[in-house]
């Protein structure tokens with residue numbers, strides 16, 4: 001049986017930051033599979049009363065994750081910056097950022113235009 005690659009997986013590389021919608025965790029990709037990624041979650045555990053940081057591998061399915069290391073809108077890796085408005089650390093490329101800025105100026109002006117008519 002041939003395993004089909006999930007379309008989202010083609011943009012994901014080892015070392016990318018991904019967010020999981022299921023458990024709302026962020027992690028760095030350790031390994032890429034056709035329809036899932038392997039990440040390591042840092043957990044603080046108590047061993048004999050001492051806090052010890054341990055890393056637990058987890059598999060996250062492609063349809064549960066968002067790649068935060070590429071542009072949120074187009075998937076580009078060129079000239080990225082963090083989008084501040086959403087609360088989540090999505091990255092936006094310079095092209096999409098200029099489109100978004102133009103759109104937000106237009107929507108900010110729309111009520112003014114309506115009032116004038």
Ligand SMILES: [Zn+2]
Pocket residue numbers: 071072073074075076092093094095096097
């Ligand atoms: Zn973009």
